[in-house]
Amino acid sequence: MKNSLFIRACRNEATERTPVWVMRQAGRYLPEYRAVRDKYDFLTMCKTPELSAEVTVQPIDIIGFDAAIIFSDILVVPEAMGLKLHVVESEGPAFDNTVRSDSDIDKLDSAGMRDKLDYVYKAVKLSKILLKDRVPLIGFAGAPWTLASYMVEGKGSKNFERIKSLIYKNPVMAHRLLGKITESVTDYLSGKIEAGCDAVQIFDSWAGILPPHLYKEFSLRYINEIILKIKHYGIPIIVFPRGIRYFEIMKDTSCDVISVDWETDILAVKKIFAGTKVLQGNMDPVILLSNGEKIISEAQSILEKFKNDKGHIFNLGHGILPKTPVENIKLLVNFIKDNSHKYH
Amino acid sequence: MKNSLFIRACRNEATERTPVWVMRQAGRYLPEYRAVRDKYDFLTMCKTPELSAEVTVQPIDIIGFDAAIIFSDILVVPEAMGLKLHVVESEGPAFDNTVRSDSDIDKLDSAGMRDKLDYVYKAVKLSKILLKDRVPLIGFAGAPWTLASYMVEGKGSKNFERIKSLIYKNPVMAHRLLGKITESVTDYLSGKIEAGCDAVQIFDSWAGILPPHLYKEFSLRYINEIILKIKHYGIPIIVFPRGIRYFEIMKDTSCDVISVDWETDILAVKKIFAGTKVLQGNMDPVILLSNGEKIISEAQSILEKFKNDKGHIFNLGHGILPKTPVENIKLLVNFIKDNSHKYH
Numbered sequence: 001m002k003n004s005l006f007i008r009a010c011r012n013e014a015t016e017r018t019p020v021w022v023m024r025q026a027g028r029y030l031p032e033y034r035a036v037r038d039k040y041d042f043l044t045m046c047k048t049p050e051l052s053a054e055v056t057v058q059p060i061d062i063i064g065f066d067a068a069i070i071f072s073d074i075l076v077v078p079e080a081m082g083l084k085l086h087v088v089e090s091e092g093p094a095f096d097n098t099v100r101s102d103s104d105i106d107k108l109d110s111a112g113m114r115d116k117l118d119y120v121y122k123a124v125k126l127s128k129i130l131l132k133d134r135v136p137l138i139g140f141a142g143a144p145w146t147l148a149s150y151m152v153e154g155k156g157s158k159n160f161e162r163i164k165s166l167i168y169k170n171p172v173m174a175h176r177l178l179g180k181i182t183e184s185v186t187d188y189l190s191g192k193i194e195a196g197c198d199a200v201q202i203f204d205s206w207a208g209i210l211p212p213h214l215y216k217e218f219s220l221r222y223i224n225e226i227i228l229k230i231k232h233y234g235i236p237i238i239v240f241p242r243g244i245r246y247f248e249i250m251k252d253t254s255c256d257v258i259s260v261d262w263e264t265d266i267l268a269v270k271k272i273f274a275g276t277k278v279l280q281g282n283m284d285p286v287i288l289l290s291n292g293e294k295i296i297s298e299a300q301s302i303l304e305k306f307k308n309d310k311g312h313i314f315n316l317g318h319g320i321l322p323k324t325p326v327e328n329i330k331l332l333v334n335f336i337k338d339n340s341h342k343y344h
Numbered sequence: 345m346k347n348s349l350f351i352r353a354c355r356n357e358a359t360e361r362t363p364v365w366v367m368r369q370a371g372r373y374l375p376e377y378r379a380v381r382d383k384y385d386f387l388t389m390c391k392t393p394e395l396s397a398e399v400t401v402q403p404i405d406i407i408g409f410d411a412a413i414i415f416s417d418i419l420v421v422p423e424a425m426g427l428k429l430h431v432v433e434s435e436g437p438a439f440d441n442t443v444r445s446d447s448d449i450d451k452l453d454s455a456g457m458r459d460k461l462d463y464v465y466k467a468v469k470l471s472k473i474l475l476k477d478r479v480p481l482i483g484f485a486g487a488p489w490t491l492a493s494y495m496v497e498g499k500g501s502k503n504f505e506r507i508k509s510l511i512y513k514n515p516v517m518a519h520r521l522l523g524k525i526t527e528s529v530t531d532y533l534s535g536k537i538e539a540g541c542d543a544v545q546i547f548d549s550w551a552g553i554l555p556p557h558l559y560k561e562f563s564l565r566y567i568n569e570i571i572l573k574i575k576h577y578g579i580p581i582i583v584f585p586r587g588i589r590y591f592e593i594m595k596d597t598s599c600d601v602i603s604v605d606w607e608t609d610i611l612a613v614k615k616i617f618a619g620t621k622v623l624q625g626n627m628d629p630v631i632l633l634s635n636g637e638k639i640i641s642e643a644q645s646i647l648e649k650f651k652n653d654k655g656h657i658f659n660l661g662h663g664i665l666p667k668t669p670v671e672n673i674k675l676l677v678n679f680i681k682d683n684s685h686k687y688h
Contacts, residue, residue, distance in 0.1 A: 159630065161667070164628065165634060168630060168631055168633075208607060210607070211607055211628070245589040245607065245608060246609065263555055263589065265556050265557070268590070286504070286512065289509050290513045294513065321505065
């Protein structure tokens with residue numbers, strides 16, 4: 001898979017056209033996904049390699065993306081560390097227990113990811129068999145900061161009062177928690193790569209809730225620690241710092257690709273990195289709820305920003321919305337496949 | 345009030361110390377506010393001039409801020425235009441009816457703000473009497489984009505799929521709605537100023553959900569339209585573009601003050617404007633849940649950024665949290681009052 005379109009684009013090599021995949025492409029907008037989901041709950045799907053692999057491969061068969069991403073959830077890591085997770089898909093995931101004291105941190109088990117998350121590695125291996133080398137498989141994990149936010153808050157939050165109070169009141173404790181999570185994520189991602197993933201993406205979904213100096217201290221340093229420890233595998237590493245406003249601070253990160261959300265002007269980000277990083281994104285997922293004309297004109301406007309340049313992977317700026325009509329995402333993917341060579 | 349500390353700071357004049365007030369200062373963190381709120385629901389408080397004025401003045405009496413802000417809600421304008429509003433304080437406000445078609449827009453009444461919102465003007469006049477010229481009174485309104493988002497979605501939203509689908513699918517209809525709201529907001533703010541407000545703040549709470557080119561087209565142009573029409577009153581105009589990432593685009597706005605949220609590096613924003621705009625903010629409200637030492641060190645770090653410079657009004661980057669201990673906000677305000685002269 002080293003010579004696949006997607007991997008070459010990640011490596012900032014010139015490609016014949018722009019590769020395209022979308023976040024949450026194994027998801028509810030697909031009737032074939034919903035058919036599986038009707039029979040099994042979300043976590044059962046994550047934990048049953050056959051089901052996970054089935055829905056991982058669906059968007060490749062049905063839509064024809066240039067990369068697959070393993071169907072899973074970032075919160076399987078905190079669960080493996082000892083928290084009890086439940087997922088109500090309409091409400092988002094939540095933990096029954098939370099991490100709010102030193103003794104809560106003591107109780108977390110940062111080792112043993114390989115055993116406890118063996119179901120993910122099995123799903124990776126099975127997906128690779130089903131994909132038959134058609135496209136590469138992306139593995140992923142949550143960034144330690146994002147996982148810590150969930151573990152301390154117990155679920156998604158509006159003001160993130162608890163995790164932010166922790167870093168303000170007790171930064172030493174916050175760093176101890178983040179250090180432990182970093183160990184687990186590093187081990188988990190290493191296992192995913194060893195099981196066969198061709199690239200990995202680190203999702204920092206709550207990057208945007210920290211001002212830049214705190215983002216550096218409480219998130220980026222841990223992302224960097226993980227990257228340094230998995231870099232030797234030689235596969236592309238993508239970071240998605242959702243919501244950050246100062247992309248300059250990502251210059252110190254040795255990832256290959258930065259995923260850019262839809263609120264950001266990707267042309268401004270391109271100027272900051274001047275070819276030193278590949279960029280991924282950043283179409284607004286809501287565009288896919290509109291009509292063909294609008295979808296094509298937005299796709300053209302993003303492609304135009306990388307005209308005569310390499311270094312772009314087409315993607316949305318956030319996960320594809322469950323309401324997205326399948327014909328609209330098909331239209332987008334076919335448009336990129338058939339037309340992006342004109343911009344290269 | 346033209347020579348008050350706060351107004352002089354808004355006008356970018358040199359002041360002996362930094363003025364301080366906080367958003368939602370008339371709010372639930374105050375036991376005296378909760379005592380009123382226990383007896384009346386939120387909207388009754390907004391619509392009863394005596395109650396609104398009472399809670400407007402409370403934080404001046406109890407904490408000693410350098411400006412008062414009239415107790416009200418940005419959604420009284422859409423209500424006056426014809427929507428039915430209900431507010432459950434813990435869940436946020438919501439409308440029983442929404443605006444999703446051309447005929448919904450036809451039905452909106454953009455005139456008649458002066459009659460329908462007379463209760464606000466009465467509250468302003470009463471507050472001015474109770475304030476006895478101790479501090480200036482700030483009036484406010486929602487930006488048309490933020491109000492339109494609420495009117496189309498019906499309430500706060502996660503993905504803002506409906507308002508964004510409207511601008512993508514039917515920009516002409518979106519502009520018609522925004523134009524009508526702009527008329528109402530302009531009339532409403534003019535009435536507030538005529539009733540006695542000494543400054544106004546335009547809250548664009550959902551500024552951050554648009555990328556920069558769409559923010560210009562669907563929000564900033566309407567904010568500018570309002571400013572041009574109220575500028576002749578000669579009072580300071582503050583804009584709070586919550587969540588925007590590209591402050592450069594605010595250079596074209598003739599407001600006096602820009603309020604800066606806590607996710608932003610206010611020093612970077614200061615460099616962009618180089619003294620041409622006064623900045624307000626940007627302490628993280630969660631800091632006020634920590635301890636005295638942390639509160640002081642954060643306050644010092646913000647004051648330090650404006651050392652030997654005028655052009656800063658101390659405030660939080662978002663509304664004060666209901667859980668904030670009263671002694672913590674008192675500590676902050678007293679610290680600013682007693683120490684900010686050292687930075688001037």
